[in-house]
Amino acid sequence: MTTGLISIRHASQGDAADIARVHELAWRHSYQGLIPHLQLEQMMARRGPGWWQDALCKGMHALLLEFDGDVSGYVTFGRSRMRGTPYAGEIFELYIRPAEQGVGFGGRLFNAARTELSAHNLAGLCVWSLACNDRACVFYQRLGGRQISEGREIFGDQSLRKVAFAWR
Ligand SMILES: CC(C)(COP(=O)(O)OP(=O)(O)OC[C@H]1O[C@@H](n2cnc3c(N)ncnc32)[C@H](O)[C@@H]1OP(=O)(O)O)[C@@H](O)C(=O)NCCC(=O)NCCS
Helix, strand or coil, X not given: CXXXXXXXEECCHHHHHHHHHHHHHHHHHHHECCECHHHHHHHHHHXXXXXXXXXXXXXXXXXXXXXXXXXXXXXXXXXXXXXXXXXXXXXXXXXXXHHHCCXXXXXXXXXXXXXXHHHCCCCCEEEEEECCCHHHHHHHHHCCCEEEEEEEEEECCEEEXXXXXXXX
């Protein structure tokens, strides 16, 4: 999938360092002030290039969006953790580098992941987001997602609300 300088492709183990960089930039930008500092730093430290290399080696499905030869964002996806629902597919993570947010890259990666899930007979899709992550919640709503569930995520001594959006 290529449009001008923008392309989307499957990730391989050689992309681990680039994905780790996008992950760290996007997490810092999105979650600083939402997730307690210590837990955020620990989570980011755990998710270095080695973690990504291992996950990709074990078969994690990931697509990358490259802009002008650089990795600007990634999406990971697979079989939904919400068993027994009409949503067989799930997007686990979707992150765009802060400098490139808001120009359509997230929408492109979302649609590409959705197409991949359908191609693997995983119809219906869900995604979880922290409720306090306004940008992500607005993004999923604008893409037609319907809120179907909610839960809590524990970070140290803090419990944050999370919501699930879904598409048939
Ligand atoms: C959330 C995220 C993936 C969205 O990707 P993006 O590239 O910034 O979004 P896009 O430019 O593709 O926008 C797609 C739609 O959402 C809307 N949108 C995006 N950000 C928005 C905002 N802050 N406020 C209102 N609408 C917004 C866009 O207007 C667009 O809708 P439209 O096509 O109808 O105009 C991206 O901002 C990101 O990586 N954020 C940080 C990490 C994160 O929160 N990930 C999700 C965790 S579950």
